Amino acid sequence: MTPNTSKYLSEVINRLIEKKPYDKVSGHKNLKSYIGTKYEIIGLTVPMQRSIFKTGYTFSTLSVQDQLPLWDAIWKSTDLYEVLSQCIYFIEKNWQKLDVKEVWITIKSWVKKIDNWAHSDGLSDIYAHLMEKMPEEIYSQYQSWNKSDNPWERRQSLVGMLLYSKKRKTLLPAIKLLNMVEPLIQDKDYFVQKGLGWALREIGNIYPEETMAFLHKNCINLHPVAFTTAIEKINPELKNTLKLQRKEKRSLPKI
Secondary structure: OOHHHHHHHHHHHHHHHHOOOOOHHHOHHHHHHHHOOOOEOOOOOHHHHHHHHHHOOHHHHOOHHHHHHHHHHHHHHOOEHHHHHHHHHHHHHHHHHOOHHHHHHHHOOHHHHOOOHHHHHHHHHHHHHHHHHOHHHHHHHHHHHOOOOOHHHHHHHHHOOOOOHHHOOOOOOHHHHHHHHHHHOOOOOHHHHHHHHHHHHHHHHHOHHHHHHHHHHHOOOOOHHHHHHHHOOOOHHHHHHHHHHHHHHHHOOOO
16 A cells, blocks of 8 residues: 555545444444445445545545546555445546546456445446446456356446446347346356346346346246346236246246
């Protein structure tokens, strides 16, 4: 850690600790369990964290181009959950003001520190925005992550394609999106399965026919978590059809 990184990291930590809730209402321990992180956690709510970021730091007066490597260094140096969140907030707010390739080169390695769904989804939102600008390069990285031993990289290859489809202005073809889903149908990780169901749900919002065909073909093989998430917002009649199909196929004797 460079002296400057240490200085800025200390400033961020101190600002966050100043707002630390001391009452039992904060549910500090329960929050850590809910998020499922190994990182130390102060216990601040998301609105509190965002308010602190909005207020800014001494180095917030620097250009966003000069801040980017500082936040990258802070990300790589910290083991505090809320500090990691501050780094994500910076990218979330400023990625459009920065060179897209530079942002991608900087933060594509951030996934390696992810150990919880909240930070994972925060990065997915950013990655999905960047993917609209650099679809081939980022899709290629997703293909690599799709085969990774790291479950959070596998999850990114799914959720990071769209996150929320309603936000997307440009879209990959249905076949490219579904080709990322199929290899992970048998994945053993809960959060990958949750991401798989989420991806199918969002793909279905924009490619309903292709997604229904995929669900009919694979409904028997989908993990319960993925299946439930994938169909939660579809037409009730279609939902019941898929549930019945899944039940009937699962009741057949194995040959």
